[in-house]
Amino acid sequence: MGNLSSETAKRHVISILIENESGALSRVSGLFSARGYNIESLTVAPTEDGSLSRLTLVTRGNDEIIEQIIKQLHKLIEVVKLMDLAEYAHIEREMMLVKVDVQKKGACESVKRLADIFRARIIDVSDKTYTLEATGHREKVSALLNALSELPVIEVVRSGSMGIARGSSSLRL
Amino acid sequence: MELTGAEIFVECLEAEGVDTLFGYPGGAVLFLYDALYQATDRINHILVRHEQGAVHAAEGYAKATNKPGVVLVTSGPGATNAVTGIADAYMDSVPLVVFTGQVPRAMIGNDAFQEVDIVGITRPCVKHNFLVTDIDDLAVTIKKAFYLARSGRPGPVLVDIPKDITQIRTEFSYPETVSIRSYNPTVKGNKRQIRRAIDLILAAEKPMLYTGGGVVLGDAAEELTQLTRDLGFPITNTLMGLGGYPATDEQFVGMLGMHGTYEANTAMHESDLVIAIGARFDDRVTGNIDKFCPHAKFIHVDIDPSSISKNVHVDVPIVGDVKWVLKALLEELRSRDGVTGATTRAQIAPWWQQINEWRKMDCLKYDQDDDTIRAQYVVDKFWEITGGDAYVCSDVGQHQMWAAQYYKFDKPLRWINSGGLGTMGFGLPAAMGVQIAHPEATVGCITGDGSIQMCIQELATCTQYQLPIKVINLNNGYLGMVRQWQEFFYQKRYAMSYMDALPDFVKLAESYGHIGMRIEKPGDVEGALKEAMALQNRLVFMDFITKQEGNVYPMIPAGAGQNEMILV
Numbered sequence: 001m002g003n004l005s006s007e008t009a010k011r012h013v014i015s016i017l018i019e020n021e022s023g024a025l026s027r028v029s030g031l032f033s034a035r036g037y038n039i040e041s042l043t044v045a046p047t048e049d050g051s052l053s054r055l056t057l058v059t060r061g062n063d064e065i066i067e068q069i070i071k072q073l074h075k076l077i078e079v080v081k082l083m084d085l086a087e088y089a090h091i092e093r094e095m096m097l098v099k100v101d102v103q104k105k106g107a108c109e110s111v112k113r114l115a116d117i118f119r120a121r122i123i124d125v126s127d128k129t130y131t132l133e134a135t136g137h138r139e140k141v142s143a144l145l146n147a148l149s150e151l152p153v154i155e156v157v158r159s160g161s162m163g164i165a166r167g168s169s170s171l172r173l
Numbered sequence: 174m175e176l177t178g179a180e181i182f183v184e185c186l187e188a189e190g191v192d193t194l195f196g197y198p199g200g201a202v203l204f205l206y207d208a209l210y211q212a213t214d215r216i217n218h219i220l221v222r223h224e225q226g227a228v229h230a231a232e233g234y235a236k237a238t239n240k241p242g243v244v245l246v247t248s249g250p251g252a253t254n255a256v257t258g259i260a261d262a263y264m265d266s267v268p269l270v271v272f273t274g275q276v277p278r279a280m281i282g283n284d285a286f287q288e289v290d291i292v293g294i295t296r297p298c299v300k301h302n303f304l305v306t307d308i309d310d311l312a313v314t315i316k317k318a319f320y321l322a323r324s325g326r327p328g329p330v331l332v333d334i335p336k337d338i339t340q341i342r343t344e345f346s347y348p349e350t351v352s353i354r355s356y357n358p359t360v361k362g363n364k365r366q367i368r369r370a371i372d373l374i375l376a377a378e379k380p381m382l383y384t385g386g387g388v389v390l391g392d393a394a395e396e397l398t399q400l401t402r403d404l405g406f407p408i409t410n411t412l413m414g415l416g417g418y419p420a421t422d423e424q425f426v427g428m429l430g431m432h433g434t435y436e437a438n439t440a441m442h443e444s445d446l447v448i449a450i451g452a453r454f455d456d457r458v459t460g461n462i463d464k465f466c467p468h469a470k471f472i473h474v475d476i477d478p479s480s481i482s483k484n485v486h487v488d489v490p491i492v493g494d495v496k497w498v499l500k501a502l503l504e505e506l507r508s509r510d511g512v513t514g515a516t517t518r519a520q521i522a523p524w525w526q527q528i529n530e531w532r533k534m535d536c537l538k539y540d541q542d543d544d545t546i547r548a549q550y551v552v553d554k555f556w557e558i559t560g561g562d563a564y565v566c567s568d569v570g571q572h573q574m575w576a577a578q579y580y581k582f583d584k585p586l587r588w589i590n591s592g593g594l595g596t597m598g599f600g601l602p603a604a605m606g607v608q609i610a611h612p613e614a615t616v617g618c619i620t621g622d623g624s625i626q627m628c629i630q631e632l633a634t635c636t637q638y639q640l641p642i643k644v645i646n647l648n649n650g651y652l653g654m655v656r657q658w659q660e661f662f663y664q665k666r667y668a669m670s671y672m673d674a675l676p677d678f679v680k681l682a683e684s685y686g687h688i689g690m691r692i693e694k695p696g697d698v699e700g701a702l703k704e705a706m707a708l709q710n711r712l713v714f715m716d717f718i719t720k721q722e723g724n725v726y727p728m729i730p731a732g733a734g735q736n737e738m739i740l741v
């Protein structure tokens with residue numbers, strides 16, 4: 001049978017080392033839009049090696065699509081190395097900053113309680129608002145946001161996921 | 174030695190062995206043109222009449238030589254006019270280096286006169302592109318561009334050079350070699366997979382070799398022919414792979430795909446082992462992918478890992494250069510005890526019987542009456558008269574399919590057409606590039622009344638450089654390929670497919686200084702072609718008035734399987 005079967009889509013965190021050159025990022029994002037692949041989140045920052053940036057991309061797809069995504073990423077001249085963390089035991093973290101309106105009676109207390117439970121920190125306080133910082137697995141961060149949603153949430157900033165393999169596996173040159 | 178950026182540009186081209194450059198000047202490239210002016214004895218610049226023509230000419234040059242084609246155009250509209258050609262080269266994996274002028278660095282981003290972000294515009298249709306931001310990077314960037322364009326899976330590379338960089342000076346030295354840490358195409362195929370491939374080959378009862386443009390691009394026609402003859406297996410080529418195996422050979426069953434032969438498509442459908450070599454399972458080939466080769470296992474050789482298992486699941490993937498892998502397959506085959514051409518032929522004797530039955534359908538037969546010229550007949554005669562040895566360029570449409578079906582290519586690099594993008598307007602400028610690469614050769618341009626008008630201005634370039642191309646216009650008064658679809662699938666509602674107000678092509682050719690002929694009777698076809706061939710130093714524009722509503726057969730309708738062909 002020639003055709004590719006379509007099974008259910010899985011979530012993959014892909015870490016990429018890419019030349020730190022202008023335009024490199026748009027080659028990656030352009031690839032995803034041109035080929036209709038989905039991007040759930042994308043984070044990028046320079047690395048300790050000034051010539052490289054590290055990009056973490058979260059996408060979804062069945063095995064065939066992920067295989068194509070990885071091959072197409074490799075094909076970009078500026079992609080130096082990559083790792084599909086789904087193939088390794090790995091840790092995933094996301095940071096969230098969230099500003100809530102605490103003018104309602106009892107709001108301050110419930111924010112403090114939730115911060116405590118989720119190990120979030122209160123990083124800014126005004127007479128009307130509290131701002132929290134939370135770090136953790138995407139699901140934990142979402143759970144906190146969910147819990148906070150009883151209050152008027154003014155603003156949410158999420159970093160998108162970052163990931164790293166457990167143990168001695170690593171993505172480096 | 175201190176040189177200006179423009180002088181460095183010329184030195185780099187020379188160091189890369191570039192003898193010909195296709196281009197069109199403008200403000201942003203004035204320094205470059207000034208440097209070329211002073212190097213006229215070293216580099217031959219061909220002035221086209223539209224930048225699209227420059228890129229197609231460079232493609233023609235590249236497709237007929239396997240050397241990279243080189244283009245120079247100005248910023249803004251010069252660069253955007255080149256985009257169609259660049260996209261065309263990307264789809265067909267043609268090695269090109271395209272230089273575009275850019276506004277001076279200090280003005281980039283200011284919506285300056287004739288500024289476009291050509292690096293951004295072409296990003297999805299180049300193998301790679303560069304904006305040179307420092308004159309000290311210029312030489313190494315050009316070196317990288319040539320290296321990328323011709324290595325691995327070839328493709329177009331664009332280098333955007335701001336005007337001020339071409340003016341200022343720096344110390345020049347050309348790097349001997351260049352390496353790009355993230356780019357390292359795999360040449361040698363995996364030995365274990367090569368063994369597995371031969372195991373499958375020796376167990377197959379209904380094998381098919383399905384080979385494509387990669388064989389031509391990878392200069393592997395000889396190795397492919399050797400392996401195919403050793404095995405005695407049937408072979409089919411994609412549109413882009415024609416000439417990779419001699420078409421007049423008994424083992425060749427014709428092109429496959431939408432307008433492929435009955436025997437090639439039926440054999441693919443019934444096959445138990447498809448050996449794909451430098452071919453990419455394009456949808457024009459597979460038809461409905463769910464119905465494609467339902468009984469087959471797949472071996473797939475390709476230098477680009479992303480071609481493998483993209484459209485079909487492959488059982489034995491071999492990433493590597495086709496020439497290297499074919500040699501390795503031959504070696505492995507010859508190392509097997511007791512295996513000879515006779516044994517592999519015997520292994521599939523019933524399969525050949527079956528294929529020869531299908532061949533009897535004679536799916537490419539046509540009737541040439543005394544009244545109206547059949548396009549097929551013109552191509553047939555052209556093949557005969559040129560002894561099958563011409564370089565044949567084509568445009569896009571029915572005439573392209575007829576050229577592919579009836580001109581039997583025995584050698585690679587002879588069939589020059591636009592397959593992946595299907596760009597009308599490709600034919601004439603491509604033929605210019607081919608004729609410039611092979612001044613002594615017969616170069617034909619098989620075109621249609623629609624396509625020829627898309628780059629007709631290049632007839633002037635042909636005059637200027639005295640290019641004796643034989644233009645064969647298969648004039649059916651229609652955008653024939655569109656009309657055929659409308660006839661089959663839109664109940665003959667011929668929306669906008671009638672080419673009204675056609676020019677008098679004879680007078681048109683003459684006004685450019687060429688020879689024009691109109692041929693209306695089947696009896697005159699052969700004489701006209703011979704006369705045109707005899708006019709060795711002249712471009713001859715032959716306007717063949719052909720059957721208006723002729724159709725290309727066989728045809729696999731979109732969405733159908735390979736065994737669901739329309740035959741007449």
Ligand SMILES: Cc1cc2nc3c(=O)[nH]c(=O)nc-3n(C[C@H](O)[C@H](O)[C@H](O)COP(=O)(O)OP(=O)(O)OC[C@H]3O[C@@H](n4cnc5c(N)ncnc54)[C@H](O)[C@@H]3O)c2cc1C
Pocket residue numbers: 264265266325326327384385386387388390391392410411412413414428429430431432433450451452453454455457458474475476477480493494495496569570573591592593594595596654
């Ligand atoms: C009107 C029209 C009708 C068409 N009808 C048909 C049809 O009936 N049949 C048909 O076949 N096509 C048809 N086409 C063309 C079709 O669209 C595709 O362009 C064509 O099928 C692709 O050919 P290919 O598979 O050989 O791939 P190419 O585009 O030639 O690609 C070459 C492949 O080889 C690989 N490669 C390159 N160099 C090497 C190397 N050194 N070593 C190993 N691998 C290498 C590349 O990575 C790539 O995967 C038609 C086009 C038009 C415009």
Ligand SMILES: Cc1ncc(C[n+]2csc(CCOP(=O)(O)OP(=O)(O)O)c2C)c(N)n1
Pocket residue numbers: 568569570571572573595596597598620621622623624625647649651652653654655
């Ligand atoms: C630039 C461009 N525009 C439109 C098309 C769509 N198209 C494909 S074939 C065709 C008709 C070509 O007509 P003609 O050149 O007269 O050739 P014929 O099919 O009649 O042989 C058209 C319009 C195309 N391939 N390229």
